[in-house]
Amino acid sequence: MAELAGGEQRAALLAAASLFPVPDGARFSYGTAGFRAEGSTMGPAVCRAGMVAALRSVKLGGAAVGLVITASHNPVRDNGVKIVDEDGGMMSQDWETFADALANAPNPDALLQIVLKFAKDEGIKLGEGHSAQVLLARDTRPTGQYLLDAAVKGVNVVIGAVALDMGILTTPQLHWIVRSKNKGLKASEMDYFTQVIDSFSCLLRLVPKDKGADVMNNRLIVDGANGIGGLKLEEIKSKISGLDIHVRNSGKGEGILNERCGADFVQKEKVVPLGFGLEDVGFRCASFDGDADRLVYFRIVSSTDTRIDLVDGDKILSLFVLFVREQLDIINGNNDEGNKVLPTRFGVIQTAYANGASTDFLENLGLEVVFTPTGVKYLHKKALEYDIGIYFEANGHGTVLFSDHFVSQLESLASEFSSKASGSSQHQAAMRLLAASQLINQAVGDALSGMLLVEAILQYKGWSFQNWCDLYTDLPSRQLKVKVQDRTAIVTTDAERRVCQPSGLQELIDGEIANYSHGRCFVRPSGTEDVVRVYAEASTEEAADSLAKQVAQHVERILG
Ligand SMILES: CC(=O)N[C@H]1[C@@H](OP(=O)(O)O)O[C@H](CO)[C@@H](O)[C@@H]1O
Ligand SMILES: [Mg+2]
Numbered sequence: 001m002a003e004l005a006g007g008e009q010r011a012a013l014l015a016a017a018s019l020f021p022v023p024d025g026a027r028f029s030y031g032t033a034g035f036r037a038e039g040s041t042m043g044p045a046v047c048r049a050g051m052v053a054a055l056r057s058v059k060l061g062g063a064a065v066g067l068v069i070t071a072s073h074n075p076v077r078d079n080g081v082k083i084v085d086e087d088g089g090m091m092s093q094d095w096e097t098f099a100d101a102l103a104n105a106p107n108p109d110a111l112l113q114i115v116l117k118f119a120k121d122e123g124i125k126l127g128e129g130h131s132a133q134v135l136l137a138r139d140t141r142p143t144g145q146y147l148l149d150a151a152v153k154g155v156n157v158v159i160g161a162v163a164l165d166m167g168i169l170t171t172p173q174l175h176w177i178v179r180s181k182n183k184g185l186k187a188s189e190m191d192y193f194t195q196v197i198d199s200f201s202c203l204l205r206l207v208p209k210d211k212g213a214d215v216m217n218n219r220l221i222v223d224g225a226n227g228i229g230g231l232k233l234e235e236i237k238s239k240i241s242g243l244d245i246h247v248r249n250s251g252k253g254e255g256i257l258n259e260r261c262g263a264d265f266v267q268k269e270k271v272v273p274l275g276f277g278l279e280d281v282g283f284r285c286a287s288f289d290g291d292a293d294r295l296v297y298f299r300i301v302s303s304t305d306t307r308i309d310l311v312d313g314d315k316i317l318s319l320f321v322l323f324v325r326e327q328l329d330i331i332n333g334n335n336d337e338g339n340k341v342l343p344t345r346f347g348v349i350q351t352a353y354a355n356g357a358s359t360d361f362l363e364n365l366g367l368e369v370v371f372t373p374t375g376v377k378y379l380h381k382k383a384l385e386y387d388i389g390i391y392f393e394a395n396g397h398g399t400v401l402f403s404d405h406f407v408s409q410l411e412s413l414a415s416e417f418s419s420k421a422s423g424s425s426q427h428q429a430a431m432r433l434l435a436a437s438q439l440i441n442q443a444v445g446d447a448l449s450g451m452l453l454v455e456a457i458l459q460y461k462g463w464s465f466q467n468w469c470d471l472y473t474d475l476p477s478r479q480l481k482v483k484v485q486d487r488t489a490i491v492t493t494d495a496e497r498r499v500c501q502p503s504g505l506q507e508l509i510d511g512e513i514a515n516y517s518h519g520r521c522f523v524r525p526s527g528t529e530d531v532v533r534v535y536a537e538a539s540t541e542e543a544a545d546s547l548a549k550q551v552a553q554h555v556e557r558i559l560g
Helices: 007-019 043-059 093-104 108-122 144-157 171-182 189-205 228-239 263-269 313-332 356-364 376-383 404-421 425-439 447-461 465-469 505-513 541-559
Strands: 035-038 064-069 078-084 132-138 161-168 219-223 244-248 284-288 295-300 308-311 346-350 369-371 388-392 398-402 477-482 491-493 498-501 520-525 532-537
Touching (some): 007 108, 043 064, 043 132, 043 161, 078 144, 078 171, 093 108, 132 144, 144 161, 171 189, 171 447, 189 447, 219 228, 219 447, 228 447, 263 284, 263 295, 263 308, 284 447, 295 313, 295 447, 295 465, 308 465, 313 346, 313 356, 313 388, 313 425, 313 447, 313 465, 346 376, 376 388, 376 398, 398 404, 398 425, 398 447, 404 425, 447 465, 498 505, 498 520, 505 520, 505 541, 520 541
Parallel strands (some): 064 132, 132 161, 219 244, 219 284, 346 369
Antiparallel strands (some): 035 078, 064 078, 295 308, 388 398, 491 498
């Protein structure tokens, strides 16, 4: 293997590995969304992730690769790292094993051997005057700068690689920047803001005149989770036309990141987050998570009640589906299937955590809903198979993907319609879809641009928050975590909806479900925590609670 890396390259790898030794007993796993742990312990994993990102860029012929330092909705003391691929999506899953091996390499020699072997297998010739670039960003966590520096050291180890610190950004901003840069498009943070603000204004101009929004509809309160999303929104809110935005938990005050606030808290606890007061009762509120890639909506019911009306990712998905379908119907008019002006492969993707009422609602619209395992890396990949692919996790992570081919078809149609009758309903519908494809992040779920798409659609439809809530009624559900000896003993199939190992467990679950009206229940090992998750749904709160409890007991008994 000696010929694969010159002495200089080897020495650099060994030096960086000694600089950040892996503590005894540490065990990192790339998991559902990168490496995560207490921030102060993350140096070694992050430095090595920097090496992985640089090698990935080498492998991709020097295309920009991203690296984000964040632990998303997790507590402020935690931190994490994930790698963004050339197209702005998550790092290709076939590199995860290498990332794991590197993060856990017990000593510099082991690390060197792992890199040399992997480079050989991947046909990467180390130290041969490659160019590679890694764009780095972090959220607002106190360990962020330390870990960013560790990542830069890791990137710099790979000869020819350049690390570019993009500063403090939301996770989706970095994904967007990487994607845009590799497509040869404008790719600065300012370009991101301009595109989001302009395409939102464009959608508002395309709102039918009779749907003018009232003052109540213009007021929007946003929970920034005391994180980066709130800070960015404060920066640009005055430039967003047609909305009266007020940011709570903006990240500028004393509040602690994600502490009793943010999208994860709101969706899981279903109570009013900290930072909200009497003046917010009855208004439409949006909530971001700590790195602003999740979005949910809610409304505080009354000043004497901590409960909220929640609009989760499933209902955001449903709203987006209705909007897109309506535009396609306008464009296609009454033409039957074979004669459509714009035949469209339209995909709707959910996970097992989607509320059953949302799936029923979508299927009643005549749509086929596809299920993938939990984690954006699976949903996104599936959505890419369609002309328009819409995906959301119930917790608020999702987006609408438009294929390049579909966008260029839409552009030609728009100019054709425009030359025939500019301002016709067909022309406007095509323009709306084009603006939506510009607004909503094509690389990953994005709370900021997702929120603006929601707002534009509510105005387009002339809908209040209540109209949106009324689309369907969520089935009561309950989630439990069970601590077991080895969660990997559970193996699932059918997009995690059924257990195939240990044998007998699925039969027990089926036996319990049979006792409940509208009962649905599944169990799976978490990819981010050392627990087995149990999800149950039934026609009443009590029934959902009891079904979850019964099944959790079976899991406990069988897995110990
Ligand atoms: C039930 C649930 O919310 N699971 C979350 C959680 O994954 P687990 O594998 O369930 O731990 O974190 C993921 C990363 O943020 C997110 O994609 C996913 O939806
Ligand atoms: Mg997040």
